[in-house]
Amino acid sequence: KKEYSKALNFFEKGIEVAPSYSSNYYWATRIYCASDEEVWGMIYGELFLNLERNSKRTDEISKLLFDTYKS
Secondary structure (H helix, E strand, O other): OOOHHHHHHHHHHHHHHOOOOHHHHHHHHHHHHOOOOHHHHHHHHHHHHHHOOOOHHHHHHHHHHHHHHHO
């Protein structure tokens, strides 16, 4: 439905109540990196990379962060 603000509220609440659950960071990173508030995407992305190692999603977020830093 492309209700990104509403989705972010859920992911950030999930981060608050379960800070070690990496999927909330993953989705928050993807949404924020596609928005005007890329800095939050970079912060959540770095946290995600520290929580989840050696997965396909780790490679994806690593590339997304690299491209975001470059831009």
